[in-house]
Amino acid sequence: KMTTTLAKNNLGFSQNEAPDNEAKRNIEGHLEIHWVVGQEAIAKLREYEASILAQRLEHAHHELGISYSDMAILARSYGGLAIIETALNNLGLPNVLLQGRGYYDRIEIRDIYNALKLGIDASGASLAAWLRSPFADGLALVDVNKILMADKPITALEGYPEVFARLQLIQQAVKGQPIDALKFLIREKFIAGKRYIDFLDKKERENIDALLFTVVMQPPGEIEYLLDRLEHLSLQTDAGDVPQSGQGIQLLTVHRSKGLEWPLVAVFDLGRGPYHPPANIYIDADSGHFALKDSPSFEKLKQNQKDKANEEDYRLLYVAASRAKDTLLLTGSIKNHKTASWTKALDLMDSGANRHISKPNLIIKAHQYRAFKAISKHKRPEQSLEAAAWIDKTFKRPKYPAVISPSYLKKQAYVHEPLNLPDQSQGELIPGKATTIGTLTHDAISQNWQANNKQHLENLRAQELTFLITVSEQDDILDEVKAMLSNYEDMLGKAIPALKDRSEDY
Incomplete structure (x- = not known):
């Protein structure tokens, strides 16, 4: 229903782009949507929202038998996770904040980036990285070093005809459409009869699938634009996949949840809209045109960037909701009946704050904000401590402390401090x-x-x-x-x- 609604209203997907959703198991899932409404400050509404979500997760654990380690809470940002983390701690629910390497900076994503770049310019750092990747499978480290140390590395690579032939195939592939080149690198059996994904584990394959899905959603016109986009995204630390670790409810951003699934997923803070930071220059990624502030096309490009960010934001909602295997909990705060972004999407699905449903496997409920005081169930009782027997004792300070540096002793004896030692690499014929x-x-x-x-x-x-x-x-x-x-x-x-x-x- 979500993908159909988003596509019908051109929110993130067109009718042709909407991903197909088919039931993988003949089991009915469980869905809960909880809204917090009121006129109070949005920060207060979110705190109350977090307390409700924490209570529902506690209920799911005790009444539905779902292990806390099988639960995950997703939010747009770490700021949102901090709010729900406090609510979980107040109830004494175990949780772990997951962090990890940026998705677009993972080795499998960089392999694809370097292969695409190598197809355009077979030199530099991309060549070195490519030679050490699965695309150059069969080369020993000694061979890699021999190629890179040669005056003409590509000429040296010709001495390894099988690997050189793969490079030629990549160079041919990047001459076509970027999406076709990407599919070729990932799915074609041109690496000694294997595909690139055959060298990856399950998690890495999911990351590659997510990359392909992302590019298909916004297909670039030229390979250079795709490379620029991947390079830009690799610098965003809040876009990534995270290895699962720790015990308890797992907390992570929606970006970092790509490729992951849990039996129960809760999406917190649906009421928070996307942030559009101001800029003095806007660039059209498709054409390469840019506009400075006060120029005629500045406002147009600014609006285009905002529209694209909003489209990506709706796709992010799909990513968040599709992480759940069995149970999905959605919560959001609405102040003065104002909806935006994700709350707007749920309104279009007739699942907003004005709807009330209470069924065994479907709950939609609006909670009017009420003042509450968060009290931790596991607060350590205050105890008065008895003073130690030696609390009033004093110790005579010796002339020198128990551990002292020779330099300090020399200073005390009025001996001049020797010259500072030179840097350990100073004077080396070979730096480092x-x-x-x-x-x-x-x-x-x-x-x-x-x-x-x-x-x-x-x-x-x-x-x-x-x-x-x-x-x-x-x-x-x-x-x-x-x-x-x-x-x-x-x-x-x-x-x-x-x-x-x-x-x-x-």
Whole structure:
């Protein structure tokens, strides 16, 4: 009903774009919509709304038998989550605030971005990232390093015909429509008979599906615009998928819920509308045209940006509602009967604050705001503490504290402080050499690589931090790493078994 209503009113979807919704199981779900209405400040309405939602979740746990860890609360922003977190804590309901890496900055999304960019310009950082991705499956780290260190990396890549052929296919794909290029990268079996998604786990595949869905909703005209959009979104820390962790009701933003599902999902603060921050310049993502403030087209582009943001906001409502497997709870606050955005959508569905339904699996109810005092059920009782026996004791201060620095002692003895030590990298012929040696040695020890094993040393040479160092400088660094590994092995002797053979750390 939601997708049909949104599409019918061109709110986020057109009739052709609306996603199909078919029942996956022959089980009737449970839906509750709770509205808080009043003339008080919106902050007070939201606090009351949060208390009602917390009570309904407590009811779902005790009466419906739903585990708290099978529940999630979604909100537009972390500000909204802070309100509901307080209400949950007041009732003593376990909860965990989920945070994680930005969705558009996840490795699988960056793989797609780098592959698209490589199709336009086969050089630079995108080439290095692409060579280490599943698209270049079959290349060893030594091969990657050899290609990147060559004067002409693409020419060197031709020495690996199977991988080079994949690059040519990508270059051909990006000449067409961006959406077709995206589908090619994701779904075509051009990686040794496999698709890119065959290298991913379930969560990563869901993220790729979400990316494809997002692009289809707003198909760019040219591949450059798609790359710009992905780059822009990667900088938004509040757009992402989050690994599930912790015990209790999980709290996260709607953006971060993409690709995730729970038996019970509650969407909090439906009454909050999208925020449109003011700007001094607006850019049309489709044409590339821009308008400065006070220019003739400024207001038009400003309204276009606002309309697009509103469309995205309605799609976000669909994302939020579709995270629930069995039970969906929606709550919102309405001040002075003013509706906007998500509350408007539910009004169009005849599920607004003026509707009242009370059935076993469907509840729509409006709650008139009333003043309340949130009292925690689990507040620790105040207790008077007895003073410790030594509370009035005094201690004579010695001449010097128990722990003192040699420098301080010298100052006390009127000895001039020596000159400050130079920076550890000062005077190095190779900047960062000491740090590089230490890092590579540590990596070698953690991998149980041996000083006398040439392949192990070549593995170290292929590490990312050596990419910008010349071959002769690499040789110099590896000689020192080899010497340190030899000393380390001599120090350990033969009595301690190898790392892989140990049942515990020594």
